[in-house]
Each structure stands twice: as C-alpha cells, then as structure tokens.
Amino acid sequence: MCQLFIGADESLWESQTRSIRIDGVVTSVRLELFYWNTLAEIAHRDALPLNKMITSLYFESLESNHDISNFTSFLRVCCSRYLSLIADGALLRNDDSLQALDATTILEAENHRRRERLARYPNE
Template sequence: MCQLFVNADARLWASKTKSLRIDGVVTSIRLECFFWEVLDEIAHRDGMTVNQMITKLYLESLDADHDVGNFTSFLRVCCARYLSLMADNLLHRNDQQALAGVDAPELLQQEADKTLLRQHHRARSSSCQ
C-alpha cells in the first residue's frame, strides 16, 4: 500500500506560491502542486482561470458567512471533496460538464446518503469482529 503513495511523483507534494488579487487586495496562497493541478481542473470545467475560481470561492464563502481565516485549508478540502465526489461516482471527470450546472442540493444529498451508508457498513463490520 505505501508504495502507491511513497513512490508517487515527488513534485506533487512540492509547494508552490501564487499571488492573486481578491476583491482588490493582493494576497498569496501556498499549496502543494497536486492541489494546484486539481484546482486547475476544476476551474477549467467552468471556463475560468484558477485565480478567477479562487476569487469566486472566496467571495461566495464570505456571502455564506463562512470563516475564511484558513482559506488555504478550505481550498485543499475543496480539492479533496471534488475527487471524493468522483470516487463515489457522483461527478465524472468530464470537462464538458460545468460544475456551475450541477444540481448542488441533489448532489449534496447523494453525498450525505453515501457517507451514511459507508458509516453504517463500517459499524456493522466492526461489530462482527
């Protein structure tokens, strides 16, 4: 199992800092190259640059009254959730389908249902041991 992770391209966990302007303020974000690649894929799906998408996420987070104190962690979680949704077959790696066109409430409900089902299976398997 470990070789799958340890022998991966070391460039993926190298950090890269990008500067961008969010709401008129210049800031920088430091993430591992792996996350920059996933953010690029997500942005590409909706016809945006990574900077445009990050700005959109930031402003929408503020509108939703989220604490954006650790915005870099939020971006990492966005990437992980994107990949998790694909692993659960709730999204497909299809550049033709913009995420803006996805039925978010329905997708979030399906995600919650799958999470609950996984938890139920783990609880049952641990009680059988």
Template sequence: MCGLFINADADLWESKTRSMRIEGVVTSIRMETFFWNILQEIACRDEMTVNQLVTKLYLESLDADHDVGNFTSFLRVCCGRYLSLSADGHLQRDEAKPLAGLASAKLIEKETEAANLRQLNAANRRGESH
C-alpha cells in the same frame, strides 16, 4: 499499499505559492502542487482561470457567512470533495461539463448518504453497533 503513495511523483506534495488579487487586495496562497492541479481541473470545467475560481470561491464563502480564516484548508477540502464525488460516481471528471449548472443540493445529499454508508460499513467491520 504504501508503495502506491511512497512511489508517487514527489512534485505532487511540493508546496507552491501563488499570488493573486481578490477584490483589489493582493494575497498569497500556498498549497501543494496536487491541489493546484485539481483546482486547475475544476476551473477549466467552467472556463475560468485558477485565480478566477479562487476569487469566486472566496467571495461566495463570504456571502455564505463562512469563516475564511483558513481559506487554504477550505480550498484543499474543495479539491477532496470534488475527487470524492467523482470516486463515488456522483460527478464525472469531464472538463467539458461545467460545474456551475449542477444541482448542488442533490449532490450534497448523495455525498452525505455515501459518507454515512462508509461510516456504517467501517463500524460494522470494527464490530460496533449503532
């Protein structure tokens, strides 16, 4: 199992810093190349640059009254959720289909159901009961 992770391209976990301007303020975000690659894929789906996507996520997070104190972690979780939704079959990794028009409430519901099922299955394997 570990070979799958140990033998991966080491560039994927190399940190890269990108400077960008959000509402006129210059900021820097440091993340691993892997996450920048996923953000690039997500941005391409809606014909945006990574900077435009990050800015949009930041501003919409503020509008939703989210704590953006650890915005970089939020971006990593966005990438993980994108991949998880794809792995669970709720979302296709097809850059030709924009994400903007998707029924996000329905996807979040499916995501929650899949997570609950995984937790139940894990508990059953450990012999726990609910």
C-alpha cells in the same frame, strides 16, 4: 499500501506559493502542486481563469457565512471533495460545467454515502 502513495511523482507534494488578487488585495496562497493541478481542473470545467475561480470560491464562502480564516485549508478540502465526488461516481471527470450541475441532489447523495460509511466504519 504505502508504495501506492510514496511511489507517486514527488513534485506533487512540492509546495508552490502563488499571489492572488481578491477584492483588490494581493494575498499569497501556498499549496502543494497536487492541489494547484486539481484547482486548475475545476477552473477549466467552468472556463474560468484559476485566479477568478479561487476568488469566486472566496466570495461565495463569505456569502454563506463560512469561516474562511484558513482559506488554504478550505481550498484543499474543495479539491479533496471534488476528487471524492468523482471517485463516488457523483461527478464525471470531463469538461462539463460544474455550475450546471444540480448541487442539491449531489449534496444529498453525498450525505447519504457519508452516513453509510460512518455506519460501516465507526470511529474507534
């Protein structure tokens, strides 16, 4: 099992710091290349520059009253959820806009799958 993970391209876990301007303030975000690549894929789907997509996530999170004190962790979870939705077949890995999707239906199905997994694999 471990070879599947440790045999991957080492550059994927190298960290990169990028400067992003959010609401006129420049901030630095440090993520592994794997996450930068995934964020770029997400941004591409909605034809947005990466910085604009990240800024949109930031403001939408604030509007939803999320605690984004650790914004970098939030971005990692966004990437992981995106890839999980693809793995579960809820999303296709193509160029269709994410904004055009029915988020409510996708989230309900995701919650159903999560409940099924928890029933099958309860925490020990």
